Amino acid sequence: MNEQNKQHYQEVLEHLRTKGVRITETRKAVTAFIINSHDHPSAEMIYQALLPQYPSMSLATVYNNLKVLMEEGFVSEIKVPNDMTTYFDFMGHQHLNVICEKCGRIADMDIDIPDVKHEAELQTGYRIAKSQRTVYGLCPQCQKKQVLS
Numbered sequence: 477m478n479e480q481n482k483q484h485y486q487e488v489l490e491h492l493r494t495k496g497v498r499i500t501e502t503r504k505a506v507t508a509f510i511i512n513s514h515d516h517p518s519a520e521m522i523y524q525a526l527l528p529q530y531p532s533m534s535l536a537t538v539y540n541n542l543k544v545l546m547e548e549g550f551v552s553e554i555k556v557p558n559d560m561t562t563y564f565d566f567m568g569h570q571h572l573n574v575i576c577e578k579c580g581r582i583a584d585m586d587i588d589i590p591d592v593k594h595e596a597e598l599q600t601g602y603r604i605a606k607s608q609r610t611v612y613g614l615c616p617q618c619q620k621k622q623v624l625s
């Protein structure tokens with residue numbers, strides 16, 4: 477884990493502790509995995525990756541952990557067109573997910589985004605459960621294919 481990720485990891489665990497969430501070994505593992513992940517894994521992918529180390533962990537446990545992280549605003553879920561799978565993303569660094577509507581490839585776009593959740597709560601009084609940061613389009617590969625065909 478690099479220094480920045482280590483910091484994110486400590487912050488998340490600290491935040492969960494103050495919320496009274498029990499910090500289990502699997503919670504630590506799922507949290508570390510999503511923070512270190514360079515792409516956007518599904519719950520199934522996280523489950524498969526952690527299974528050798530945590531053989532007693534279930535897929536439901538992974539989902540449950542992701543749900544807690546989502547509720548606290550650390551993780552967002554990503555839906556890709558024509559794909560039933562839900563992908564997950566750690567939102568530690570400010571970025572937008574740019575999704576190809578054809579092949580489902582997800583790219584990260586680094587951009588300073590205002591704290592939408594916080595701003596929305598301030599301005600509307602809603603208690604915000606989640607906010608999506610997603611842009612849809614056609615990736616460079618699919619653009620090339622379109623020209624060829």
Ligand SMILES: [Zn+2]
Nearest residue numbers: 576579615618
């Ligand atoms: Zn594409």
Ligand SMILES: [Zn+2]
Nearest residue numbers: 565572573584
């Ligand atoms: Zn992302």
